[in-house]
Amino acid sequence: MRPRLMAILAALVLLFLTGAGTASAAVVGAAPATGHHPAALTAAGDQSLKGTLRGPDGKPVSGVKITAEQKGQTVGSATSNAEGQWQIPLPGPGEFNLKLDVSTLPKGVQTRDKGGEVLEAVVVAPQQQRTVIFPLISTSQPQQAKPGAAPQSTSGPGQTGDQNQSGATAEGGEGVSLSRVLQLVVEGLKLGAIIAITAVGLSLIFGTTRLINFAHGELVTIGAVVAFWISTDPGNVPLVLAGVAALVVGGLLAGGLDLGLWRPMRRRGTGLIQMFIISIGLSLFLRYLILVLFSGRREKYAQYALQPAMQLGPITITPRDLIVTLASFAILVLVAVLLQRTRMGKAARAVADNKDLAEASGIDVDRVILSIWIIGGGLAALGGVFYGVTQGAVYWDMGFNLLLLMFAGVILGGLGSAYGAMVGSIIVGLVSQLSNLWFPPSLQNAWALLVLIIVLLVRPQGILGRAERAG
Amino acid sequence: MNFMDVLSNALRGAFGAEAAIYALAAVGLNLHFGFTGLLNFGHVGFMLVGAYGVAVSVSTWGLSLWVGLLIGIGCSIVLALILGIPTLRLRGDYLAIATIAGAEVLRYFYRSDWAAPITGGVYGLRQFANEFFALNPYSSNLELGPLLFSARNLWVMTVGWSLVVLTSLLVYLLVHSPWGRVLRAVREDELAARSLGKNVYAYKMQSLVLGGVIGGLAGALIAIATQSVNPDNFNPAVTFYLWAIMILGGASRILGPILGSIIFWFLATFLDSFLRNATASGLISPDVISGPDVGALRFVFVGLCLLLLMIYRPAGILGDPKELRLDVR
Amino acid sequence: MSDELSNDAVVESREEIVATDTEQHPSAGAERAAAALAGVAPEPGVAKPDAILVADDVSKSFGGVRAVRVDHLEVQRGTITALIGPNGAGKSTFFNLVSGFDKPDSGTWSFDGTDISGAPAYRIARRGMVRTFQLTKALMRLTVLENVMLGATEQRGERMLAAPLRWVWKGQEDDVEEKARALVERFRLSHMAHEFAGICSGGQRKLLEMARAMMVDPAMIMLDEPMAGVNPALVQSLLGHIQRLRDEGTTIVLVEHDMDVIMSISDWIVVFAEGAVIAEGRPDDIRTNEKVIEAYLGKRRALPTAQENDA
16 A cells, blocks of 8 residues: 555544544644545446457467447447457446457457456446456366356445356346346345344434434444455455454444544533434545555455355355354344343343433443444444355445445334344345346335335334334 | 646636635525535435436437427436425434435435446447537637636626526525525424424425436536546446535535535545645655545545535535534534 | 522512412403303313314324324313323323324314314414424524514514515514513513523523413413422412413413422313323312322322423
8 A cells, every 4th residue: 555645644544533623733734635526427438348368378368349238238348459358348347247259359269267358347437447367278178167256236236246257047037037136135234234234323323322322324334344454455354254353453443433522522521413414424535545555446355255156045155244144144133142041231221211311320331332333333334344255255335235225224123223124134145135136236226215205205114113102 | 836826726616616606506506405404415315316307318318409308307306306395204313314325325326237338338438419519609718817618618607607596596585485484494494384383395395496406417417527427427426525515615605505616626636636736746755645545535635625514614604603502513 | 500590589589478378369251260160070071161172083003002092182271280290101292292292193172163174384373273392492592572573473574575575564564572571570580681591590481481371372282291390489479370371361381390280270171091081080089089199090100200200
């Protein structure tokens, strides 16, 4: 990375966290640095997809035609030149399918992977010149199965490469076949359980402090990013350990935020709306700080990235995803046990139920809230790692993409209830995945959010929430 | 490095078309939040439908731009009703989540394959505002010292700032009437207003529609000014910009959005221009800040701005410190 | 806190004369109420000669617990009727139900002969049945005068389309202001008229709420714990205001915990326990009622604290 910049930004964060009005002037003076045009006025810029084709002998391959498609329409094509280079200018950012015309490949050359002439859902960020590789081998070598974790759409969390890979079962029917339904149910449970892990903290924090923490998504991203940094060069720590480290970092960061920001705000008697807007500011601040530090690339965890899928009855799933899903559910059960059995958990529920009463009965409310922040932050960070692993991508606004789904889950289940958040999140996961049966995947989040709006309309207190008793 | 350049860029930013358009949208948001207390975090949704109303009418349906403008306004009204009917009975923070979700759903649908034949999908639409520029009374560029405005830009600015003034005047008249008194009462305490026989729901709806129409106008103006619409330009970040602008200037102040937008865009363009100039002239090493970072740092700035303002000066620049102490919510 | 006390003290000294006056001999209104209720038997659900509010089979449950189940209740016009009962007896919930602030599971009720069951709160208020809140709802960033002016009904300028056209509503606005000033004066808030309501003390807020409610010209006003959180020195003056409203013909229903207050000003008392009406009667009937004593026995400690939240 760029160490100097990181140091400066870290210092800024520290300054900011240790609070105090004295710091504010310095921070305002130093950090505001601004970019090109505002979001709404940015013209569709100069993005492109490019690459260099090299044959098995390492020499450039020329004359190969590559087309880029978006939503089934061809948006551009190019033919590799003498250096094997090709570049397709794109009309705008978005996701594209790239097709290499096999018939234009020279004799004796084939793609390394079966079906490797098609790269699906390649995401191009604004102003990005994205490099894409088509690995080529000699026809004398055997083709490999296509790796599972193809880059996926930003608007399609949880939809992993597994579906492409599962071949006949998943791709077979556009219609509603039982196996496809089952497959999507599994995908939905996987996504739902991950949302649930991240959302439990969001809901508990709301339950105890009435704060809707808009910056919760950034805890998710930070978890994924921290695990990525630790698990790649130069550390190359095993991903499992990196996940634990992310959990710790997320917990500490969230605890720090409570101590350095939210607790003083509560002491000052800051209004809820004010705190809500502060959390939005914090969310923007952290998210774009991550963008600066991590860059806009979509990265992959190097470990467990390539795994052959297993066939469990009609369902196809990689061992990685299976373990993540099972682990997610285990963690949810663990959280439930913690809430139900331990002193801390009981105290947390008491505070959520009636803060004043809890305080009067000798519960150290500030400590309970701090623990909830730490646990909630840790879980969000861990959820980020899980999300990054199953999605096959770690990127700077992944948490924000997940945030609205978390809100949907939390509200669906009933704001403030941990169990509600779990149930609601799983429903959101199922809805967004099962919508693929009938609707294009690019709309799967839209359906989940529509469910949120409908629930607000019909039963604002959520599925497990109770109607509040008036005065 | 050329400091005059940086300064003139910043001044152009402060009074340019973007500042006017964002001020206009913020006037609508101010009616929602500042005067009615509605936590609308989906304001960009109104801008989206306003912009597409114009673009689709002209590009897809071949209608006149002015008909398109009316359609855009109509769409804002419909959106306000659709968003408002389910959510205005809910607690404020639910409304916030519902509106941001609603605006996102809208963006997903506008960019989807389904809508592509009408909205152009992810590519959006282009070149539909020639009628507007045909009316441009300015024939030459304007030079004010180091400031240079193209004739085209001047025309957009004139219309933009005029709309800002007109809508602010309208909001002023509205807020200083018994209607406005009810609105402010709703902001302070809905139940109290209801206990005095006020149909709170209807007032909130009226506010949502009116502010939404102003937001829609701003969206239409963006579409016209840039001659293009693209769904992904109407992302949640725009709403956050607007909130920062409104709070910077002072929510529930008539001049708040205007002052907020001018200062915001001055700072934003100043820093942008300064950093680019500084990196280009070698004053700041590219190791520290490189090109793409400058764009991200703008949002870091917006976030910090929002956060620090809310902590230290929630009433904004024009806010009344007396009111500040009373803000218990 | 000290600020609040001194504010209340000022008001209190201004109010002294009114307060002592009403305490000594029953007012005309009290005598009128007593006469009207003379023949009414002290039993739950009894019919009143001239009932302004009639409720039937009103029930509401929260999470399986029946919070309110009132079979029949009538409130006599022109009286001060108090609702009492142990914490959680359902008084405030009943209040919320009939005033339209909460939806009952079942039940019908009528006001002044018109069925208003299930009507939205603002419609009920416009009909002349106005309520106040246990936790006062001063509109903080409106001035005291604006708070009161807001109460006026049928304001032309409150319609959005008329609002920008000043000449349409200016005349009416002047009348509204005049009336509001008179009320502000009556409730001894003149010196605060142009201050933000947010800086008023607890007692002043209670007064403000009453003034605001009176601006609606209500036939009945429902006070939810009007003495809660009020400096004890101000209690007498608030009672004076309440009695004066009754004497002028306004029906008053109030929820209160302070037994002394209730016994001294009520014309009629309705006792709630576990959501139901268990007794009704004049203060003297209630004092000796077996059921009431039973309901309060063992809960005696919970009874006299006015500050506690009645859930």
